[in-house]
Amino acid sequence: MTTTASERSTTEVAREAGRRRTFAVISHPDAGKSTLTEALALHAAAISSAGAVHGKGDRRGVTSDWMEMEQDRGISITSAALRIDYSDRVLNLVDTPGHADFSEDTYRVLSAVDCAIMLLDSAKGLEPQTLKLFDVCRARRMPVITFVNKWDRPGREPLELLDEIEQRIGLRPTPLNWPVGIAGDFRGLIDRSSGTYTKMTRTPGGASKAVEQVLPAEDAARIEGQEWGQASEEIELLGEIGADFDHDSFMAGESSPVLFGAALPNFGVGQLLETIVGLAPAPTAKTGTRDEPRPVDAPFSGQVFKMQANMDKNHRDRMAFVRVSSGRFDRGMVLTHAATGRPFATKYSQAVFGSERSTIDTAFPGDVIALVNAQALSVGDTLYDGPKVEFPPIPSFAPEHFVVARAVDAGKYKQFQRGIAQLDAEGVVQVLTSDVRGEQAPVLAAVGPLQFDVVRHRMEHEFRSPIDTSPLDYSVARRTDTESAPALHALSGAEVLRRRNDGELLVLVHNKWRLRVIEREHPGLFMEPLLAGG
Numbered sequence: 001m002t003t004t005a006s007e008r009s010t011t012e013v014a015r016e017a018g019r020r021r022t023f024a025v026i027s028h029p030d031a032g033k034s035t036l037t038e039a040l041a042l043h044a045a046a047i048s049s050a051g052a053v054h055g056k057g058d059r060r061g062v063t064s065d066w067m068e069m070e071q072d073r074g075i076s077i078t079s080a081a082l083r084i085d086y087s088d089r090v091l092n093l094v095d096t097p098g099h100a101d102f103s104e105d106t107y108r109v110l111s112a113v114d115c116a117i118m119l120l121d122s123a124k125g126l127e128p129q130t131l132k133l134f135d136v137c138r139a140r141r142m143p144v145i146t147f148v149n150k151w152d153r154p155g156r157e158p159l160e161l162l163d164e165i166e167q168r169i170g171l172r173p174t175p176l177n178w179p180v181g182i183a184g185d186f187r188g189l190i191d192r193s194s195g196t197y198t199k200m201t202r203t204p205g206g207a208s209k210a211v212e213q214v215l216p217a218e219d220a221a222r223i224e225g226q227e228w229g230q231a232s233e234e235i236e237l238l239g240e241i242g243a244d245f246d247h248d249s250f251m252a253g254e255s256s257p258v259l260f261g262a263a264l265p266n267f268g269v270g271q272l273l274e275t276i277v278g279l280a281p282a283p284t285a286k287t288g289t290r291d292e293p294r295p296v297d298a299p300f301s302g303q304v305f306k307m308q309a310n311m312d313k314n315h316r317d318r319m320a321f322v323r324v325s326s327g328r329f330d331r332g333m334v335l336t337h338a339a340t341g342r343p344f345a346t347k348y349s350q351a352v353f354g355s356e357r358s359t360i361d362t363a364f365p366g367d368v369i370a371l372v373n374a375q376a377l378s379v380g381d382t383l384y385d386g387p388k389v390e391f392p393p394i395p396s397f398a399p400e401h402f403v404v405a406r407a408v409d410a411g412k413y414k415q416f417q418r419g420i421a422q423l424d425a426e427g428v429v430q431v432l433t434s435d436v437r438g439e440q441a442p443v444l445a446a447v448g449p450l451q452f453d454v455v456r457h458r459m460e461h462e463f464r465s466p467i468d469t470s471p472l473d474y475s476v477a478r479r480t481d482t483e484s485a486p487a488l489h490a491l492s493g494a495e496v497l498r499r500r501n502d503g504e505l506l507v508l509v510h511n512k513w514r515l516r517v518i519e520r521e522h523p524g525l526f527m528e529p530l531l532a533g534g
């Protein structure tokens with residue numbers, strides 16, 4: 001039997017998609033996201049190169065190679081998407097933007113991944129930004145792997161942390177490993193499925209990386225004594241309460257495998273890598289707006305999840321980050337932009353790793369590509385080859401900060417309009433208007449106030465129309481409809497506006513107490529929460 005070229009490429013795409021794991025880390029500032037990202041990249045690189053030289057299992061070799069590589073390469077983690085090659089898998093770690101500019105971008109990134117790592121600081125547990133990001137994962141029913149970090153420092157009891165996860169967010173924790181010794185006097189980790197013990201020993205001479213030594217249970221019990229006994233009892237308890245890994249509820253986002261470890265001394269990072277490879281799902285068919293599933297081995301399709309302007313100062317370009325959903329991407333392909341039906345040339349596509357841009361020639365489902373000169377694209381847009389597909393828009397998130405924007409120089413109204421429209425298309429802020437306020441004074445809505453700084457800066461430097469912004473005393477937005485709008489508008493402490501990019505009507509309310517009062521005194525008015533924080 002002969003196979004045709006198209007059958008061959010279909011199998012190639014399916015195989016490549018099956019090797020991919022695309023994920024993001026959700027965490028609160030300082031939980032250790034950068035440290036963990038770096039540790040994952042270095043650990044994977046060390047395993048791969050050590051694997052070639054000493055065989056995969058040689059952990060001591062790994063540790064020393066890793067330290068050398070860290071010094072040599074000084075890998076910096078500032079990328080939009082970091083590709084980590086690990087054994088025969090390709091891990092795409094899509095970066096959630098820096099903490100200072102926490103904004104809608106952070107949420108949108110989650111639409112481009114298949115799994116999230118929820119990173120917790122062992123001393124702090126669930127923190128506000130983690131909770132907000134988790135809400136998005138929950139809304140998407142995304143599988144979440146939990147990593148409890150900084151176990152080398154004084155922190156909370158492991159059982160207490162699990163309890164917090166279950167009680168506060170209703171996610172059932174199923175630990176895969178269990179710490180021996182309390183946080184701060186951390187001895188090592190027991191792997192629950194194999195029962196093996198990985199002992200952590202600090203390297204002599206004050207080096208920051210730990211050495212992992214794998215021991216059978218009998219030896220571990222002898223060495224760790226009382227601490228071992230306590231950990232064993234706790235593990236027994238976990239079995240009794242049924243906190244065992246369950247694949248279906250993990251995939252449905254209802255339970256979460258939990259790993260303890262410490263990113264800084266690189267302890268437990270290998271287990272996390274193994275868990276991502278073993279449990280995180282590979283890309284699967286994504287469904288278009290007309291309910292048509294697009295299997296991963298169908299012709300190319302992808303969705304823009306993030307836009308970025310002027311990354312290169314010499315080059316006023318606009319870059320679109322696209323998550324590949326199906327098919328093989330070859331640089332130079334001419335794709336179709338689903339929203340307009342126009343062709344889009346990809347001659348200058350790039351992969352963005354670190355602060356450097358490197359050209360990529362091929363990509364597969366799960367990968368992230370960056371398209372330059374993407375002025376015509378907006379967040380949420382679909383690009384495809386072959387049969388048409390258009391993916392549903394990426395949900396926009398509940399803004400909590402609102403300002404009125406006006407051009408400083410009324411003579412520059414054209415530039416003002418153009419700039420606001422562009423920033424709206426890029427999703428930098430949401431733009432709201434109403435007849436009462438008029439087109440000259442749109443309301444800008446943001447998830448994080450730093451989005452307004454970006455707008456002010458870009459309006460002045462890029463669109464040559466500096467703006468004044470004055471804050472509005474609202475902090476809650478709800479979706480409403482044309483029937484309820486007039487009644488809501490008439491209430492004090494509430495205002496109805498139309499979101500420009502999708503025509504949705506939003507009611508803005510001073511605060512959640514005022515919202516409750518309205519809901520109580522005027523039942524029946526339609527006020528539906530928006531996603532995340534709404």
Ligand code: GDP
Nearest residue numbers: 029030031032033034035149150153262263264
């Ligand atoms: P991010 O803000 O989430 O990116 O956090 P960073 O990666 O910058 O880490 C915040 C601080 O926590 C830094 O000082 C790190 O060195 C420290 N840190 C991160 N992981 C660990 C860990 O496992 N153990 C200890 N002791 N410190 C850590």
